[in-house]
Amino acid sequence: MRKENSTNSINERYLHKKCALNVAIDIIGVRWASQIIFSISQGVNRFHLLKEELPNISEQVLSRKLKILEKQKIIIKTIIPDSTPIGVRYILTSRGEDLLPIFENICEWGKSYSLDFEN
């Protein structure tokens, strides 16, 4: 349960109000989120495929992250019809698609660290 009056929460709200940049950062800046969005855009769009692609993520965490991204309207969960056992496919919303060119830019920028990463 979240403590709405902790300094943590107060600062979070302060930053969100200050600039939408911070809103966006709090969405894409948590662990796995960006990688999951990118993977889904590449066609890695099912639960077990994501588990294979990201072997270090636990089912618990993957499930949690997918649910959050769905709530944020970045991905949509669709049931694959006539499948046994039940199958699920995740696809990006237009809001999610809009992130892809941004990720390209961020990725380019991050590459400057691949060289001197261990300083």
Place this chain on the structure above:
Amino acid sequence: MRKENSTNSINERYLHKKCALNVAIDIIGVRWASQIIFSISQGVNRFHLLKEELPNISEQVLSRKLKILEKQKIIIKTIIPDSTPIGVRYILTSRGEDLLPIFENICEWGKSYSLDFEN
């Protein structure tokens, strides 16, 4: 002290190796970092000015963040000559400047949440 063999650290290294996107996200995705970079670019480039601009940040945290950004070669600390008491000015490196257009894009994207933020 950081536990280099915690799953947390292992996953961090895994993601960094997977894609530079995750390297960049871990730099700009922590609290205050993006806002500090943006503020400095706007001329809010001194310790006490940043404290005024971000009243909810403690000196401890601001100091810590500035040091990290300096280590990441995103900002540079310059001593203001002939000042008593000692004065310090922070400026962006070219690596820091490169972030500004990216921030513009992220901010634009984030604005779509200002509407339905409390869902």
Place this chain on the structure above:
DNA sequence: CTGTATCCCCAACGATACTG
């Protein structure tokens, strides 16, 4: 004015077992 030292909190992250 620009920090550092010390200590604490708590929310994200993760492991494991279980389920429709």
Place this chain on the structure above:
DNA sequence: CAGTATCGTTGGGGATACAG
């Protein structure tokens, strides 16, 4: 196949006092 329940761990974020 696609999750959820439960609980333990970690480390970033923060408060306060002090220092050059």
